[in-house]
Amino acid sequence: MLEIKNLHARIGDAEILKGVTLTIPDGEIHAIMGPNGAGKSTLSYVLSGRDGYEVTDGEVLFNGENILEMDPEDRAATGLFLAFQYPVELPGVGNANFLRTSLNAIRRKRGEDELDAVAFLKLARGAVKQLAMKEDFLKRNVNVGFSGGEKKRNEMLQMAILKPHLAILDETDSGLDIDALKIVAEGVNSLRDEKFSALIITHYQRLLDYIVPDMVHVLAGGKIVRSGPASLALELEASGYAGLEAA
Amino acid sequence: MSTTTEATIQELAAQKYKYGFSTDILMEEFPKGLSEDIVRLISAKKGEPTWLLEWRLKSYHAWLKMEEPEWARVHHPPIDYDDLYYYAAPAKPVPKSLDEVDPELLKTYEKLGIPLNERAALAGVAVDAVFDSVSVATTFRDTLAKAGVIFCPISEAVKEHPELVRQYLGSVVPAGDNYFAALNSAVFSDGSFVFIPKGVRCPMELSTYFRINARNTGQFERTLIIAEDGASVSYLEGCTAPMRDENQLHAAVVELVAMDEAKIKYSTVQNWYPGDAEGKGGIYNFVTKRGACRGKNSKISWTQVETGSAITWKYPSCILQGDGSVGEFYSVAVTNNRQQADTGTKMIHIGKNTTSTIISKGISAGHSNNTYRGLVKIMPGASGARNFTQCDSLLIGDQCGAHTVPYIENRNASAKVEHEATTSKIAEDQLFYCRSRGLSEEDAVGLIVNGFCKDVLKELPMEFAVEAQKLLAVSLEGSVG
Ligand SMILES: Nc1ncnc2c1ncn2[C@@H]1O[C@H](COP(=O)(O)OP(=O)(O)OP(=O)(O)O)[C@@H](O)[C@H]1O
Ligand SMILES: [Mg+2]
Numbered sequence: 001m002l003e004i005k006n007l008h009a010r011i012g013d014a015e016i017l018k019g020v021t022l023t024i025p026d027g028e029i030h031a032i033m034g035p036n037g038a039g040k041s042t043l044s045y046v047l048s049g050r051d052g053y054e055v056t057d058g059e060v061l062f063n064g065e066n067i068l069e070m071d072p073e074d075r076a077a078t079g080l081f082l083a084f085q086y087p088v089e090l091p092g093v094g095n096a097n098f099l100r101t102s103l104n105a106i107r108r109k110r111g112e113d114e115l116d117a118v119a120f121l122k123l124a125r126g127a128v129k130q131l132a133m134k135e136d137f138l139k140r141n142v143n144v145g146f147s148g149g150e151k152k153r154n155e156m157l158q159m160a161i162l163k164p165h166l167a168i169l170d171e172t173d174s175g176l177d178i179d180a181l182k183i184v185a186e187g188v189n190s191l192r193d194e195k196f197s198a199l200i201i202t203h204y205q206r207l208l209d210y211i212v213p214d215m216v217h218v219l220a221g222g223k224i225v226r227s228g229p230a231s232l233a234l235e236l237e238a239s240g241y242a243g244l245e246a247a
Numbered sequence: 248m249s250t251t252t253e254a255t256i257q258e259l260a261a262q263k264y265k266y267g268f269s270t271d272i273l274m275e276e277f278p279k280g281l282s283e284d285i286v287r288l289i290s291a292k293k294g295e296p297t298w299l300l301e302w303r304l305k306s307y308h309a310w311l312k313m314e315e316p317e318w319a320r321v322h323h324p325p326i327d328y329d330d331l332y333y334y335a336a337p338a339k340p341v342p343k344s345l346d347e348v349d350p351e352l353l354k355t356y357e358k359l360g361i362p363l364n365e366r367a368a369l370a371g372v373a374v375d376a377v378f379d380s381v382s383v384a385t386t387f388r389d390t391l392a393k394a395g396v397i398f399c400p401i402s403e404a405v406k407e408h409p410e411l412v413r414q415y416l417g418s419v420v421p422a423g424d425n426y427f428a429a430l431n432s433a434v435f436s437d438g439s440f441v442f443i444p445k446g447v448r449c450p451m452e453l454s455t456y457f458r459i460n461a462r463n464t465g466q467f468e469r470t471l472i473i474a475e476d477g478a479s480v481s482y483l484e485g486c487t488a489p490m491r492d493e494n495q496l497h498a499a500v501v502e503l504v505a506m507d508e509a510k511i512k513y514s515t516v517q518n519w520y521p522g523d524a525e526g527k528g529g530i531y532n533f534v535t536k537r538g539a540c541r542g543k544n545s546k547i548s549w550t551q552v553e554t555g556s557a558i559t560w561k562y563p564s565c566i567l568q569g570d571g572s573v574g575e576f577y578s579v580a581v582t583n584n585r586q587q588a589d590t591g592t593k594m595i596h597i598g599k600n601t602t603s604t605i606i607s608k609g610i611s612a613g614h615s616n617n618t619y620r621g622l623v624k625i626m627p628g629a630s631g632a633r634n635f636t637q638c639d640s641l642l643i644g645d646q647c648g649a650h651t652v653p654y655i656e657n658r659n660a661s662a663k664v665e666h667e668a669t670t671s672k673i674a675e676d677q678l679f680y681c682r683s684r685g686l687s688e689e690d691a692v693g694l695i696v697n698g699f700c701k702d703v704l705k706e707l708p709m710e711f712a713v714e715a716q717k718l719l720a721v722s723l724e725g726s727v728g
């Protein structure tokens with residue numbers, strides 16, 4: 001379970017998060033919507049521990065543990081995963097090597113055995129197939145020269161292999177064609193169980209047709225200004241965010 | 248600082264350079280300092296013929312008249328050449344076979360990851376082990392001899408194959424070529440000799456492992472590799488030294504000769520002790536390496552991974568004489584803390600349709616300075632010559648320096664010379680991306696740096712590529728955060 005309580009965070013002098021409170025119980029999927037610049041990506045970075053984001057108040061508990069003091073890599077080991085809005089390119093670093101290094105780093109931290117090359121390749125090939133990606137994806141360099149949609153799919157490949165307990169998807173649906181959108185949704189849905197939860201940041205109702213959320217929240221001006229059931233997304237699509245920011 | 252913290256720090260520093268131990272063994276040393284007598288002593292010790300003694304003496308007198316070069320971007324206090332030992336060797340006579348090698352030495356090499364016992368050795372790699380001034384063992388000589396390949400200490404080659412040594416020694420790097428080459432020519436003690444006869448592909452990787460052990464001792468090894476028509480060989484050298492507070496001088500000369508259609512691939516993993524974080528101690532690595540592509544369509548390829556040494560001054564070069572000959576230089580140079588590297592290559596195009604490729608990756612961290620210095624020279628007769636140069640620098644932190652000094656001299660209008668250079672930093676978003684996937688900051692740096700160097704690392708023989716990757720990560724430990 002993820003519990004965000006009265007979270008305030010700033011970048012430099014600018015206060016971006018101004019008291020976010022949000023609870024995602026195990027097994028649930030929540031969506032966050034909200035206007036550009038509202039602080040959605042900022043929230044995802046604060047949750048995953050990026051440098052330069054200063055938490056000035058509030059706390060974040062993940063399965064009862066305060067994660068704000070932890071390094072990003074330790075948060076990953078506890079099962080947190082962020083699918084980036086803008087996935088980063090790593091020139092010269094092979095995708096398969098990156099995935100395996102990452103999986104084994106997490107397994108090591110959890111006291112589990114590392115996967116050898118053969119076992120890993122089997123796992124990776126399976127995931128590539130499930131995501132309907134070309135097999136040469138594994139051989140290419142991490143995100144280098146990938147199309148926008150391919151980068152997003154690559155994030156989903158990482159998620160499929162790392163099998164997080166809490167996945168934050170920051171606009172993973174932006175830039176995806178309709179087939180890719182379905183595949184991403186299947187990827188998330190296939191992880192769904194009573195232990196898995198997700199926070200899906202999106203601007204579009206479209207994705208939520210395929211991944212039906214338990215709750216929808218609106219983040220505006222650094223605060224959750226409205227929460228409601230899946231139907232809230234439809235409502236927002238019709239009426240926009242006008243009038244919400246002041247609340 | 249409390250003594251316990253001091254001890255912990257020393258322990259940590261020691262961990263980072265895991266080859267920093269020294270071997271306690273009875274040594275024979277000549278008196279300190281350099282004179283004609285010392286040169287004569289070295290030559291006599293090795294039972295050399297008169298022509299070689301004369302060559303040494305000529306070199307010594309040439310050296311006396313020369314000045315240490317000052318054009319490189321490196322700084323160090325003046326070296327007192329009279330305060331060095333020029334010859335140090337285990338006191339026991341050189342063993343005739345592997346079974347007779349001093350167990351203390353075998354242990355040393357085992358600890359360095361180079362077992363000299365042929366059964367335990369890396370499959371497919373023959374090793375010549377040079378300890379201070381002498382070669383202490385060479386493995387797989389019989390296997391190689393069957394193929395007609397000569398692989399032995401150069402001091403032995405002087406005795407067994409004098410005509411070959413006399414023909415080629417100094418033919419690529421003349422005795423008076425430069426200050427350090429002249430010094431080496433006067434006092435060189437040992438090194439490897441390789442001869443691959445006509446049409447033979449050397450059946451194994453050849454490798455020399457250089458170990459400096461003795462205190463205040465210079466190491467002056469000399470390597471000579473000859474590949475006759477159609478022959479090919481892949482050769483690798485590795486280097487380590489104990490951690491000592493004083494600087495030690497290493498001034499080597501390597502000469503390569505490739506005849507028609509011959510191929511020589513020369514790889515270096517240089518991990519001499521770099522000194523401590525404050526810049527105390529470490530090896531001065533002043534090396535002259537040059538290959539002559541004498542035959543048509545011959546090829547010489549230098550690959551180097553330079554992570555060690557307090558100062559590196561080295562420019563492995565190719566003289567492309569034969570028509571259609573090919574020169575390659577692939578380099579990774581890492582500097583951290585107070586290390587200084589001024590390294591690069593020279594490609595001299597003389598023959599028609601000669602081609603050269605230069606890929607240099609410099610990584611600077613800490614307070615270090617890393618310079619690429621290269622010369623591409625196209626002579627008037629080199630019609631159709633081509634060069635491609637790519638120099639990339641990666642900076643970690645903002646206290647270090649990266650410099651690129653490319654010289655191009657093109658005297659043939661039909662030649663094509665291309666040069667590309669980039670400088671970048673490890674981006675914060677790359678580090679965060681890796682860390683959010685579970686990698687520690689240091690592993691993330693290691694991964695990104697290895698990615699940056701990939702085009703060079705893939706040129707290394709497979710057995711050593713993995714080792715080199717680990718070495719890169721270790722060399723940069725403590726460079727972020
Ligand atoms: N490094 C920074 N320095 C200053 N301001 C920043 C920095 N990074 C983000 N911001 C500001 O923080 C605010 C929130 O940005 P954030 O990226 O979290 O928005 P978002 O809700 O994800 O928007 P979008 O829907 O466009 O992705 C914006 O006003 C942005 O300009
Ligand atoms: Mg955003």
